[in-house]
Amino acid sequence: MLSGTLIKDTFSGRELLIYLPPSYQTGAKRYPVLYVHDRGDLFDPAYSGSLSAIEKLCSNHELPELLLVGVAAENRESEYTPFSEPHLIKPGQTYGGKGALYAAFLAHELKAYIDRSYRTDPRRESTGMIGKSFGGLISIYTAYLASETFGKIGSLSGSFWFPGMTEFMRVQTFENANLRIYMDVGSTEGTDRSNLQKEMIPRTKKAFRILTESAASREDLKFVIEEGGVHRFERFAKRFPEAVKWLFGSCHNNAQNDRSF
Template sequence: MNRITILVITFLLVFMSCNKKKSEEKEEIQTEKTIEKLSTKAANVSILQTTFVINGLNDIAHKIWLYLPPNYTTSTEKYDVIYMHDAQNLFDDATSFVGEWGIDETLNTLYKNTGKNFIVVGIENGGEKRIEEYTPWKNEKYGGGKGAIYINFLVNKLKPFIDKKYRTKPAAENTAIIGSSLGGLISFYGGLKHPETFGKIGALSTSFWFSNKVITFAEENGNQKKTKLFLLVGDKEGDSMVPDTENMSELLIDLGFPTQNLKTKIAANGKHTESFWKAEFLEVITFLFNLENNERTNN
């Protein structure tokens, strides 16, 4: 085999290798496009055009997701309102971290079966700033500590905005604040700090471990007589999660929190995941809004 023949064969092999690599890259790109998550939010979920930069918190323009009841445009009814955090994870697989809560599907089914309706206001978290937004106190390792600013925004700016633009029942007894993990911590804090605004609290898988100051806070603010509180934790969430939740429940009862207004659930096999909170959401609002008794009354 002469030198020219060898060069020609080498060139052909290199050419074929390059074409194969390009073909593989093209197939990889097409595969990525195929597995791109599709939007799963219901038609009655929207993102408001108005965004909010929260003074003193950070420079992020927070998007607000809004769930309106299926009969909103065909009625003059006013509605109970649920404020929730981590809006990216509530309604849509396309924006969720590791799966959505399915709030819209759950509430649409609830309306279909019972006629009960809610407005849900979801506030997007600030991404890498989430810790500082959802923590009222600093942690030596993780930082944070701007949660009071975030809650003041909900109380003094966002809720008045929603109450003005939409047909809400604005009283505290008709308003809930619900979240999970650090979102559970900020819900616990916000609800007890502002019982005149939030009469119902869903604190799911709450990160009570974040700061010991939560104990002092509970001692100073836990003697609520009208607030309803649902504490949820799964028994597979970590070493301290269950005892932290149980201890907080016992503390509140000792402080005079009415036992009929407090439900503490330790869920078997519950893990720190969106799928767990999705599965428990209906039970949470059933307790907070007394849906079982309302259904019996309506029947």
């Protein structure tokens, strides 16, 4: 049973799933905030046990209590993609490429609503974003557009095979390079594909390598390859609590980066 509280909210027509930690109801403390794409399915108890794992980390003082804000997408393949590109498996269709509009919505509209509606710590170093697959892709993309707003970024098996993403990263700079970034990928992801998704692992490694050259401190970057990991929700959800711990926890010396790239 959860100790904290899950509530449903809406903003600008979008469903929000918000987790309030146990102490939220009894004091005046302000809390860090982690925005989670896909309506927060990574922490929704209907889909996984990751929220119980996060509460355990908090009760063990390995992670500070924080708010989790799940944000529903209006059109996932449009909002979570940075550029308009031909669809891999739907002939004649395209990925919408409205990532910049979505990033601006998160940084300038949704965050303002959450900060005025809940007791948040609004500072960038207390504000993060995380997602899986396309949600991981858009998290890293948003870091380039809104690094003055989001200081912690998580990408679980981000879709870095997406055309043009690593090329975009190569020529961009962060407005504020003092970022804490977590990335991971499963060791078998893309190995069964014949399309661009077969580039999942090499392009993810390339993306991380670019980050090591552009972020302020390599000590604030973490890259994990899950041995045997596949591109499945249950894998993302299993890794989610440790990703949150590394981004927000006081212990910054967890697993070492995989440097074999």
